[in-house]
Amino acid sequence: MAKILIVDDAKFMRMTLSDILIRNNHEIVGEAENGREAIALFHERQPDLVTMDITMPEMSGLEAMKEIRQNYPQAKVIMCSAMGQQRMVVEAIEAGAKDFIVKPFDEGRVIEAVNRVLT
Template identity: 80%
Template sequence: MARILIIDDAKFMRMTLTNILKKANHEIVGEGENGKEAIELFGKLNPDLVTMDITMPEMSGIEAVKVIKKENPSAKVIMCSAMGQQKMVVEAIEAGAKDFIVKPFDEGRVLDAVNRVLS
């Protein structure tokens, strides 16, 4: 069981991920809507894992990953992207993300990524 922070500007996407992860007995320790909140919440909650949307208002997921990884080199982040954002996914991985999942979320794929990154 892991403590997971979910960052996505869409409430529906956060709910979807929460349902998938809770079913697999993970604990959702917090939720945020943009990169700034991600950095703030990460510092406060120190989660085992963060799922982070790439495209968000105020600060993108990629910018947030860079800051989080600089402050916490061992941070584990999985990026969430819409189809057709391959270039951004590559950027996110270069910035320190460990894996990515594509929307709409496939339960199996989400859990595979989470288990891989946590192990």
């Protein structure tokens, strides 16, 4: 069972991911709705994995991931993006994201990505 931090500005998306992960025996240690909250929660809870939305108000997922990885190089982050954000996904992978999942979420793909990143 992995401890996972879910970061997305849309509550519905956080709930959807949370449901998928809990059904597959993972523990949700926190939820954040922007990059600043994500950094604070990561520091506080030290999750095994973060699912991070790319586009959020205040601070993007890309900026938040870069800052988290600066302080915690071992941090494992899976980026979440809507269709049509390929350029940002490439940038995220180059900046250290371990994988990405596309919205709307497909349960099989989410679990496949999570399992691959955690092993």
